[in-house]
Structures are given as C-alpha cells and as structure tokens.
Amino acid sequence: MTTAAPVYECVACGACCAAPDISTLNKPLGVPCKNLGPDHLCTIYEDRPAVCRNYKPDWICAEVAPLPTLDARVARFLEIYGLGYT
16 A cells, blocks of 8 residues: 655745755856745746746755744755765
8 A cells, every 4th residue: 555645735834945946047156036926935936937837845845944034944954965165
C-alpha cells in the first residue's frame, strides 16, 4: 500500500519569489522578485513565467512560512538548500 504525498497549499509567504534565483526574470538568489507585491502575492500572476507557474508548495514552504519576516523566510529557505547567502 502506498501513501499519498502530502499536499501543501500556498500561504503567500513570499519565500519562493524571493529566495531562489529565477533566470527567466533575471532575479538573483536571495533578492525578492520585482513582481512580488507588498502582500507577498505576484503582481503578474496571470502572465508569470512557466518556472513560477510550475512551482508547487512543499515541505519547505510549511517550514519557512511561520517565520515572522520575509528576510527570515528567505534566510531559512537558503539555509535548507545549503546556499551561503548572507
């Protein structure tokens, strides 16, 4: 018997739009995307590139989302992946 993988919902923490580099948008590592609004929602959501469209929330989202600030979420996201961002 197989167990279904957990399904995570986006809670608009902004980490996925700030921590990773997104070459399609010329967005460097650890820098919030220029299209990330102050509410941590994408301002070009309907026209976002495929790399963003295909991203699915995962356990990392569940771990970083409760942190109090976007900076703290980004730092933890990068730490999980072993990326030396300071």
